[in-house]
Amino acid sequence: WYQRRVRGHKFFLFTPYVFDPQQFANFVPTMIVFNDRVTGEDHFSDAYPHELVYGGAIVKVPVKWGFFSDNEDVKLAGENPSAEDGDDGGDGGETKERKINLVHQFKLVECAYMNKKGFKEWLTDDDNIKRWKKFLAEELMAADYKLSDEEAAKQVEDGKLKEWKKNLTDFAKFILGNWKNTSIYHDVTEDIEGSKIFYVGDENGDHFYYIKALYRTEKF
Numbered sequence: 001w002y003q004r005r006v007r008g009h010k011f012f013l014f015t016p017y018v019f020d021p022q023q024f025a026n027f028v029p030t031m032i033v034f035n036d037r038v039t040g041e042d043h044f045s046d047a048y049p050h051e052l053v054y055g056g057a058i059v060k061v062p063v064k065w066g067f068f069s070d071n072e073d074v075k076l077a078g079e080n081p082s083a084e085d086g087d088d089g090g091d092g093g094e095t096k097e098r099k100i101n102l103v104h105q106f107k108l109v110e111c112a113y114m115n116k117k118g119f120k121e122w123l124t125d126d127d128n129i130k131r132w133k134k135f136l137a138e139e140l141m142a143a144d145y146k147l148s149d150e151e152a153a154k155q156v157e158d159g160k161l162k163e164w165k166k167n168l169t170d171f172a173k174f175i176l177g178n179w180k181n182t183s184i185y186h187d188v189t190e191d192i193e194g195s196k197i198f199y200v201g202d203e204n205g206d207h208f209y210y211i212k213a214l215y216r217t218e219k220f
Contacts, residue, residue: 030220031047032045032217032218032220033045033046033220034046034210034216035216036187036214037135037214037215037216038131038191038193038194038195039189039191039195041106041187041188041194043106043108043187043197043210044059044061044106044210044215048061048062049061049062050062054168054170054171055163055164055166055170056167056212057167057171057212057213058171058209058210058212059209060208061102061207061208061209061210062205062207063101063102063206064100064206065098065099065100066098066099066100066104067097067098068096068097068101068104069094069095069097100206102208107188108185108187108197109185109188109190110183110185111184111185111186114196116176116179119172119176119184120172123168127193132214133153135214136160136161136164137152137153137155137156138216139212139213140152140155140156140160171209174200175209178200178202181201182200184197184198184199185199185208195210195214195215197209197210198210
């Protein structure tokens with residue numbers, strides 16, 4: 001057998017001694033994992049409820065607080081009450097830490113260096129914009145394999161970038177307007193060029209927000 005582990009999920013493929021391609025002819029991937037285009041780390045999967053907002057530029061994901069130990073996996077449905085908010089964190093003497101479920105599952109860490117000013121600078125940094133233009137072109141080519149590099153780049157310049165920046169600006173206004181309720185995360189590499197994940201807890205609940213173009217997707 002062969003094991004593939006994506007953050008938060010384990011997959012096993014059992015194959016006979018003699019490989020038969022027909023056995024996998026009807027295989028359909030059942031999950032999409034979002035990888036940071038810069039760091040290659042997994043930040044999210046569509047196994048969790050989510051929706052596209054701000055013109056499809058942002059992925060909005062409900063999250064929840066709970067108590068987790070280092071070796072504990074988050075359960076997608078019917079979560080163990082011991083892992084839910086309100087538990088005292090005690091389990092046979094094992095220390096548990098209160099954190100957001102997706103922070104635990106994907107080993108995310110809080111981005112300590114990004115304050116309000118830093119967030120604005122990150123959004124308008126010339127190097128970031130150049131990198132994100134390339135990511136937008138890659139996203140277009142992933143959606144349409146017939147597109148060449150030149151055709152995708154032209155679509156970005158001809159209007160895709162302008163539309164995307166408008167949606168991103170609207171999202172930024174939302175984040176800035178809720179700054180006191182916002183925390184920012186990234187993965188364990190803590191790469192300054194890597195994608196940032198935005199947590200907002202308000203009267204509408206607790207949510208993570210991902211900038212979709214900054215991720216490539218893999219199907220499993």
